[in-house]
Amino acid sequence: MPETLAERYAGVVCDLDGVVRRGAQAVPYAVDRLLALRVPIVYATNNASLTPQDVANQLLGLGLRVGPTNVVTSSQAGAAYVASLFPPDSPVLAVGGPGVAAALAEAGLRPVDQAEPGVVAVLQGYGADVTAALLAEASYAIEDGATWVATNRDATLPTHRGIAPGNGALIGAVAVATGVQPSAATGKPEAPLYHLSVTRLGVPKTDVLAIGDRLDTDILGAMNAGLDSLWVLTGVDDLVSFARSAGRPVPTYAARDLRALDRPPMVPSVRGQTLRCGSVSLSVDWASGVLRVTDGDDPDALVAATTAALVHGRDVAGASVDALVRLAETAAARLG
Known part of the structure; x- marks a missing residue:
């Protein structure tokens, strides 16, 4: 039998929204095909507001076999980046949902919610309950010299009611107040989220396949990290949107949906x-x-x-x- 696409790789980094699920519903064929994989899978998400356990619980509800170690968030990538710059237990202002503070603590840093003296960095991710007061604390810390790291720059956030401001919009508010931009971003399409995912898989990046539906985040992020990619047409981007945007990223493979994993490349x-x-x-x-x-x-x-x-x-x-x-x-x- 010819080698299938899934058999060509020793690990998979899989996007969530548009690939595995649409809202609370599973994408057709996705769960069965992912359950059939015989290699380790990491689910990588730009959603910084949730903890890996929160995300794992959602995926368990879809029928996937997954634990928190199978989930990598942009908050974790951001916290790992900050931890590479400063000593353990350094105070870092956590801006965003519970996932931001949890990731900082997991990385050995001390999350705080005020711009107290000695704060070395600000890690800013999306959170539905982020207030103007917390954005002001971020501004104060940055003005005092704290390193500013963003989990991701997504300007918008699709919801069941429409398009809402995303983390990029909240970053914009702080940027207007401070006159500066984050020194780094760690979510897709930047490479750190994929690098952390590959480390979690424990296989060489040349043996890893990244799967996504968005060309400007998932596929570009895979390219930036040096990974092969599979673009599926079950989410945001389609053939027409590919055609309309000059200079779009180029996926290694393209298919309708995850059934392509069971076929030769x-x-x-x-x-x-x-x-x-x-x-x-x-x-x-x-x-x-x-x-x-x-x-x-x-x-x-x-x-x-x-x-x-x-x-x-x-x-x-x-x-x-x-x-x-x-x-x-x-x-x-x-x-x-």
């Missing part, structure tokens, strides 16, 4: 205007974006081939954005 080949992947053959007019699928009816192969076509059209053939969008819309319509 989809690796397209490009020859001029023709792209082949598995049983699928695409013919593309780079000037107009007209796409013809001349052979095969394999949705995963179509996603992989179209993704490769968009990259080639953008980076090699010099296709216009309008042409790339037309190509992506044609493929998306065929996928249904």
Whole structure:
């Protein structure tokens, strides 16, 4: 039997929202495919407000076998970074939800909630209950010389009611007050969250596959950390959004969903205007974006081939954005 994509790797770093779950519901096929993996998995999240145990409890509710050691948060990555700069038990102002303070304590630092004398750093992450008073404490500490580290810069936060301000928006409030920006950020798309995840897996990064749905966080973060990646179309980004944004990150593999883990890796080949992947053959007019699928009816192969076509059209053939969008819309319509 040919080697499957899952069998090619010794460890997996998996995003949560858009890959494993949508809100409180599991993404179709995700739980079964993740349970079938025979390699260690770390679930990496930019959500700084929750503790790893909180996240593990949510995943247990979906039917996954997971404990807090299988979860890595941007708060933990931020706390590890701060701990690399200062001695144990150094006071650090914790701004955000419970996950921020818990991560600092786990890293051997002393979380505080006021800009008391001697505070060496501010670790700022998202928290639904962050107040103007706490943001003011962050400003005071930063003005007094504390190192400012952000767990992530996500400007917005999708909720069941719509789009809410994310940690990046709260960072902006402190930046306006202080006139400075955080000295570092540790969540996706920065590399520290992935580096910590690879350390937790205990395997070489060349043997790790990162899975995500967002190109500008999950896939770019994997690239920044030097990891192979699988982009799935079950969350935020799709083929059309890939086409619309110039310079998007390039995933190693692309597929509809996590069922791709059970299949041999989809690796397209490009020859001029023709792209082949598995049983699928695409013919593309780079000037107009007209796409013809001349052979095969394999949705995963179509996603992989179209993704490769968009990259080639953008980076090699010099296709216009309008042409790339037309190509992506044609493929998306065929996928249904």
